[in-house]
Amino acid sequence: MRNRASSHILILLLIVVLTAISHYAIHYGALIRGYETSTMTAFRNIGLLFFLAVLPIFLTRFAKFQGNWTLYTSAILLFSIGLTVQYRLFSDPEYVSKKDKAEARQEKIKTAQMHYIQQYYSAEKKQIMGLPPSPPSEVDLSKETPRPAEDSLFGTLFSGRTLIPLFAIACFIGVIWLFRRDDVLDILQKNGFLLVVLTLVPLLLAAVTSRAGKSIGNMTPWEPAKIPFLIGFAAILSVLYKNLARTYWGIPRAKDVIPLVFMAVLPFFPFFVLKDFGQMMVFSSVYVTLYVIAVRRLPQRFVLVGSVLLLVGVLVVGALPEKTQEKIPLLPTLAKPVKTVLPDRIQQRFHLWLDGFNPPTPETDWWKDDYDDYYKDLVKKDPNLPNLLQEDPNLQKSINVDAWFDILAFQPAQATFGLSSGGTTGRGLGLGYVELIPVSDSDYIYAAIGEELGLFGGLLVTFALITFVAAGVRTALEARDMFSKLCAAGLTAFIGFQALVNMGGITRALPMTGITLPFVSHGGFSLITSFVMLGMLMAFSHRNSVDKQIEAELITQNR
């Protein structure tokens, strides 16, 4: 099993087979619950994966690609898991429909009940219930009429769910072709600063115009901007890293430090305005990674790592729940100024992260508005409520708990319950209740994996990710020049950290932020970005092996 395209194609084809099996499991599980899944979509997914499985043939034959296929295969493996879970979710009428959610839910419940009645109720009981009296009998799914899936060839073929992956693949191929050329890399390396500024302008415009962030539906059009930022930073760092080592009394020259800091800070402005804190988290960890890798002096590393840790510490301490703060002397007074500065959204996320099962008091400033709205709705239904509240102070507490778990904590709490119910092997595809978690196709897809495929499924995703990162790191190790080395390391770190931030948010190792799990989550721009990054990594990998061959030829010639 060397790095031959053929063995990877074999693995990829097996992935196609396994995905077909998983899709059938979902189809069958759906029948048990009384609805049909879309056959078109299933074939579309299989077709897409099949295309991706045979793509290496073309790349090796016609594009003479020689890079490391492990990157590709592990990414496609993640992608196939994502497709499976998305198929599960998008075929569920309760998850998809906006208006008839309750009706779809009732229908599922009814199907389960009717199956039970058919199997176990005697004829007399059925008669009392108002059903035709028939003796208990087995359920035969083939004789039932499930709720039909909304299926149309045109709709499936030209939906965003088909076109976006296809576009992503096209981008992927284009990027491989582009980035294996020396001249392209040269231009990029020399114009890093310009690149960043050029990206910044439209991004800032977008940030100013779209207030809440997610402007076009659930999309994040600024997602691809990550790539030029990264290239710019790598370009500057690859020029400056040697100068940084030249210190005067332990301090590097200002003219070396300032551009670097400038480049590092720039991307944070648009993301801060867009309130995309997940991206900020990923960016900072990637920058730290690159800096630590490139800079040699230990003290300089510590300065950076130390200051990042300090910042994170201040954030965490400031957002710690009050109850925890009170346990440590002086902490509440220290945390107060931080608290007033921190945006509401960060405080909410931190509370959910550190103390998510404990609702804040209704007086808490970042929770007050939501609570008041909830309370007003209740009063509308029962005008007597304020009187009751006066008599019974415990009532407010229970309303607060209800409000908390209905509004802010709803999604994370349901996700955690989902993880918990999944156990080791999961509930089985189509047998869990992943449809209860809102947007579990994108941000919360790891929760859906944890529920239906269990700890085992989570472990597979984690290992696929580790394999991908290991392959990416090897690409960086083999890189000949500093720029491509830093680029490769940065891209790998980007995908790796993005996945960790996403998974950590769901498992509550980190605060939840709205970023996607690369390759797995359903997404528009994020999927395209991920595939472009994959393409770049593979281009770098290709360059490495070409370099190696040239070198080998040189050596044989000299002998």
Added chain:
Amino acid sequence: MTLLLFLLQTSWKPETWFGGQVLERTPAGLSIVYLIGVAVLLVLLFLSFLRNVRLKFAFEENLPKEVKRKLSSTVTNRSLKIWQFIFIALALTVYGFHVYWTYYADKNNEQFQALSYKDLRNRRTNAARLRGWMLDRSGKLGSALAFYKVGKDGMVDRTFALEKEMAHILGTERGTPGLERTLYKQEADPMPEAWEILTKIKKPEEEQRDVRVTLDRDLQAFAAQQLQGKKGAIVVINPQNGDVLAMYSNPSFALSEAETLEGYLKLEGDKMNKPLLSRSTREYYVPGSTFKTLTMMSAFRAGQESLMFPDLAAPECYTPFKNSRPICDAGGSCEICSTSVPLREAYKVSSNQYFAQLANALGRTRMGETAQLVGIAPVETPDDALSQGFYPDIWNASNKRIANSIAPIRSTMVTGSKLTLYDFGLEGMGQGLAGQMTPFQMALVAAAAGNLQGNLMKPRIEADIPPQIYAQVLTPDQAAQVREIMSTVTEEAGGTGGVVRSKLSGTGISTGGKTGTAEKQAIVYDQKTGKAKTVTKKRKNENGEMVEYEDIVKYERTDGWFICIAPLENPQVAIAVVVEDIGGKFGGQTAAPIAADVILKARELGLLGEQYKPKTQPTKKKNK
């Protein structure tokens, strides 16, 4: 090849792929196949990656070691490798959190456990799972108490035959659980994992989740009818085996009203009527004279049933000690002034003086012992008396959940040594610090006397479990004597419960009982607003200034009681009836007629035994 294809076509039955049994096996099995397959592929992938040795440039190899270490690419590569390890460690840490939520949160995280009711999955599995049917004591499907029906919208609806009459017993889906949420067999694991579905879950041979309860559907409905327009409670128990035949508290509510949060809050907020409160098991009443039955039982247990009290201190009342307030008979009459009245006569006319003296003569230990034997907790101080919580252990139930769901609050009496003789004397006649009795508890007191063996049977609500003895309270002989004395109240001229005899005349049923009338401090409610009435009063605060404050207005509410057993020679029902706020009337006028009607209904239903069943209406046959 074609043969193989043909074979595949004929055996294309996905149900049977993983051994049949339940339908869920197919997707569960397939997803495990999927998981294993992906795992194998990942291992293959990783192996291929490891064997694919990293490319190294030749010039790197040939350099001397010292130079190599200083080479910038080597330094960077070393950092990269370290970073890789850090990343793997971080990834595994994140995964560790996943492991925490799946394995440990269930068991160790208390907050997580306490909030599991917020898990919508539970609601979904509960909604999809059909409960068993609740059948009344006849066990016929036709007289089911709780069952399913297909509604107008085609949905399967849980339907209750006695939605309002049994609301407190069934319990709401929102508040504290009742039988509806506890009675039925629980599925071992409502949310099994895939491998459990594959290996453990089999199709059960015969699914029987229906439960037969001891209640009689008609008697329960009848009891509810009797209390219409009144506040109060009725408890009917079979003293011989502990079957609860009927148990009702008014005002009640329809379960459908409590379904929505708003409806529930409305019911909860009705402080004037407290419809959610089960008065039969969870409200304290002053038992009044009915408590004399317990004092009498204590006397029998102590062998002091022939005590008489010839030397009264004050001429007409009992004065326990010098300067004490006297304890007099009701209305200032003097029932035992002749000084040689025996227990039997004193019980019949319900003499307060006699029973106060009897209690003091028996002492706190003996009274406390008897109380304990019928399920009442003897406590040291008045503060303890209100903090004894629920008493599920009184029930004969197949599991703790069921007992908890219908547990009465524990009735208590104070038997501490610090009480004065006056206070304890009052308790002996059912006033003062013995005022924490539930109607359910008083029905048990009657049941203990009504049992032929003198045992208190544990009450039971499930009909298909064997009866259990709670305690031997009296000897069979003593029990017979107690019953005979109880019959004086209802059967003899001059007894306070004479109305029962007149109602039952001609049926051949003789009964025993005890009336009671008791005052309790109660809050005055405004009939229009439903709020507690208050008056503005003034008092001095800490600074000595006069401040105004709102004080709740209270009044002395009179409650009427009646406990009884019937038929006397072999009691099949022990009944306790409480009617709140009867004004100037007595228990014998308000509660006793209701009990008499219940006995008549029980007779008609055949619950008293075949020989008492009215022969004139053979068509109304209900029970075997």
